[in-house]
Amino acid sequence: MTKADQFNTPAGPRQLYDCTADLLRASMSDLGQPPYRAGQILEWVYHRQARSFDEMTNLSKDLRRQLAEQFCVYESxxxxxxxxxxxxxxxxxxxxxxxxxxxxxxxxxxxxxxxxxxxxxxxxxxxxxxxxxxxxxxxxxxxxxxxxxxxxxxxxxxxxxxxxxxxxxxxxxxxxxxxxxxxxxxxxxxxxxxxxxxxxxxxxxxxxxxxxxxxxxxxxxxxxxxxxxxxxxxxxxxxxxxxxxxxxxxxxxxxxxxxxxxxxxxxxxxxxxxxxxxxxxxxxxxxxxxxxxxxxxxxxxxxxxxxxxxxxxxxxxxxxxxxxxxxxxxxxxxxxxxxxxxxxxxxxxxxxx
Ligand code: SF4
The missing domain is CATH 3.20.20.70 (Aldolase class I)
Known part of the structure; x- marks a missing residue:
């Protein structure tokens, strides 16, 4: 990590709030998921104010676990x-x-x-x-x-x-x-x-x-x-x-x-x-x-x-x-x-x- 990165980037799992819709769609594709999953996650976060992946009940348990390993909803x-x-x-x-x-x-x-x-x-x-x-x-x-x-x-x-x-x-x-x-x-x-x-x-x-x-x-x-x-x-x-x-x-x-x-x-x-x-x-x-x-x-x-x-x-x-x-x-x-x-x-x- 460069010095500039240290100035800019906090450590830890990636925040969902840091992801654009395009980036989240690409992440879903990396996880072998269809693109519309990104829309479901964004709906949970911004419109239903979910605070954790456990609340996202229209996603499989396995996907929720994978998401929780890579992302956090609230960091603070x-x-x-x-x-x-x-x-x-x-x-x-x-x-x-x-x-x-x-x-x-x-x-x-x-x-x-x-x-x-x-x-x-x-x-x-x-x-x-x-x-x-x-x-x-x-x-x-x-x-x-x-x-x-x-x-x-x-x-x-x-x-x-x-x-x-x-x-x-x-x-x-x-x-x-x-x-x-x-x-x-x-x-x-x-x-x-x-x-x-x-x-x-x-x-x-x-x-x-x-x-x-x-x-x-x-x-x-x-x-x-x-x-x-x-x-x-x-x-x-x-x-x-x-x-x-x-x-x-x-x-x-x-x-x-x-x-x-x-x-x-x-x-x-x-x-x-x-x-x-x-x-x-x-x-x-x-x-x-x-x-x-x-x-x-x-x-x-x-x-x-x-x-x-x-x-x-x-x-x-x-x-x-x-x-x-x-x-x-x-x-x-x-x-x-x-x-x-x-x-x-x-x-x-x-x-x-
Ligand atoms: S926070 Fe605003 S008011 Fe305070 S030092 Fe920075 S620019 Fe000035």
Missing amino acids: EVVHVSRAADGVTKFLLRWADGETTECVSIPSGERRTACLSTQVGCPVGCVFCASGMGGVRRNLSAGQIVEQAMVAAYQTDDDTRLSNVVFMGIGEPLANYDATVQAIRTINAAWGMNIGARKITISTVGLPEQILRLADENLQVTLALSLHAPNDELRARLIPWARRVSIAQLIEAARDYFAKTGREVTLEYVLLGDLNDRPEHARQLADVARRMRCNVNLILYNPVEGVSYARPQSQVAHAFLHLLRELGGNAHLRQSRGLEVDGACGQLRRQQL
């Missing part, structure tokens, strides 16, 4: 669940190699959203974020990303159907490009979780090359750019990775993404008290949003223990929002949810570590 163990009063439920999953990641189920009226991680830790290192503190340890596989969506979909008390998926958990999705795109295809597929591509959002700090690749994937997913600062100097201070990419390059990539997919890009901007929440920042942000033709989502910062950044005062946040709108920006202020369940990304994992 849910080691911690926190549920907030507003229904936000946060899961800490431990994988076969002992690493942990978080996923979240967020109910909102008739909708429910799963927030997924793509890496163990995060290489981006935003100075205000718990997840970036320890750096990145490895990528998650496509199967591990899908498995989080299945846990968030079916292991809550909430019986509202999972309607949306956001890649806004721990990690930079576009730095784990192949696994993220494969996971999106499974989450979107009729044989998989069957969630519309337009209901799937990838949040990235902005890797222009990968944004252009994504635009060519023929996926109608929404792209959210984590800007967090309206000029290169402040952005480099807040997001160490951003030193590699200028806001001008991001504007170009976002415009190309829109031109190729017709999907509007959203700008995410975490408001940090007395740091990026001044009127001059709102003016600069309005200018970036206008040049990118983007909507802006303002997010009130979730305080992280041991990090000295503050949530801005409510009137400052609202004044920022109004100024943006006055300057022509289409902006919204998003309330952070699940604060009482360690809502900031990476806090639960960090506490467990």
Whole structure:
């Protein structure tokens, strides 16, 4: 196994969630089974939420034994669940190699959203974020990303159907490009979780090359750019990775993404008290949003223990929002949810570590 493989591939039996329908059909052929067996297995896993091969009673005992030797359904163990009063439920999953990641189920009226991680830790290192503190340890596989969506979909008390998926958990999705795109295809597929591509959002700090690749994937997913600062100097201070990419390059990539997919890009901007929440920042942000033709989502910062950044005062946040709108920006202020369940990304994992 090469070093790159070790970074990417966890040990143990292959996860079913890691298999595409084509790959599972090929595996059935290797086992001397007809191709339609793959469809039966996928039906059990995604539509009847089977957790083990023993439950797949229309398969012979012998085939179930063979499958259990080669595959696992769920690889992870849910080691911690926190549920907030507003229904936000946060899961800490431990994988076969002992690493942990978080996923979240967020109910909102008739909708429910799963927030997924793509890496163990995060290489981006935003100075205000718990997840970036320890750096990145490895990528998650496509199967591990899908498995989080299945846990968030079916292991809550909430019986509202999972309607949306956001890649806004721990990690930079576009730095784990192949696994993220494969996971999106499974989450979107009729044989998989069957969630519309337009209901799937990838949040990235902005890797222009990968944004252009994504635009060519023929996926109608929404792209959210984590800007967090309206000029290169402040952005480099807040997001160490951003030193590699200028806001001008991001504007170009976002415009190309829109031109190729017709999907509007959203700008995410975490408001940090007395740091990026001044009127001059709102003016600069309005200018970036206008040049990118983007909507802006303002997010009130979730305080992280041991990090000295503050949530801005409510009137400052609202004044920022109004100024943006006055300057022509289409902006919204998003309330952070699940604060009482360690809502900031990476806090639960960090506490467990
Ligand atoms: S905010 Fe997101 S991109 Fe930044 S360090 Fe945290 S997980 Fe990584």
